[in-house]
Amino acid sequence: MEDADLEKLEMLESLRSGKSRHPALEMIRQKYGLSSLYYIKTYPSSIFFGARPVEQLALNRADIQQELTAIITEMDVTKINGEIASVVLGADPEEEVSLLLSELNPYVASHGGAITVVSLDEKSGKVVLSLQGSCSGCPSSMITLKRGVEVLLKQYLPWVQSVESDSPPMEPDFGFSLDDKEDDE
Numbered sequence: 001m002e003d004a005d006l007e008k009l010e011m012l013e014s015l016r017s018g019k020s021r022h023p024a025l026e027m028i029r030q031k032y033g034l035s036s037l038y039y040i041k042t043y044p045s046s047i048f049f050g051a052r053p054v055e056q057l058a059l060n061r062a063d064i065q066q067e068l069t070a071i072i073t074e075m076d077v078t079k080i081n082g083e084i085a086s087v088v089l090g091a092d093p094e095e096e097v098s099l100l101l102s103e104l105n106p107y108v109a110s111h112g113g114a115i116t117v118v119s120l121d122e123k124s125g126k127v128v129l130s131l132q133g134s135c136s137g138c139p140s141s142m143i144t145l146k147r148g149v150e151v152l153l154k155q156y157l158p159w160v161q162s163v164e165s166d167s168p169p170m171e172p173d174f175g176f177s178l179d180d181k182e183d184d185e
Contacts, residue, residue: 049090068087101149115132115135128163
């Protein structure tokens with residue numbers, strides 16, 4: 001990756017972290033009555049954003065996406081790694097979560113597992129996931145869930161507060177229990 005590409009990615013990262021409030025993004029947020037407008041992630045051919053209305057209003061996603069494209073083009077960050085990236089505005093919270101899980105699933109699949117969205121509540125920020133395959137019931141799956149998946153989702157999606165599994169991990173069966181007491185008599 002060239003230095004210019006790194007600079008472009010750093011500029012986009014600053015939009016997510018809140019370090020930089022680009023005036024044009026702020027104008028779009030106010031114009032469309034958005035409580036938030038945030039950069040999610042850049043993939044080779046797409047730059048993903050999320051947006052939330054202040055109230056349960058229907059968003060004119062096409063207009064917002066068109067204005068975002070103009071701003072990102074003006075910022076000169078649409079061409080990364082020699083490819084022109086399109087600007088995509090996430091349709092809903094589940095699409096945003098699924099997008100980020102698609103990054104993790106190849107790694108999880110290499111261990112014989114998969115992660116899918118069971119439910120989410122954007123108001124409370126709670127995401128419930130199903131750990132499937134070899135992840136189902138694996139004691140290490142909670143570490144993956146909390147230190148991997150939850151950290152990733154919180155990093156990229158400002159509305160996520162917690163990530164939980166739809167089923168707890170099974171305790172390993174070693175043939176004995178620490179609660180068993182031997183009679184010394």
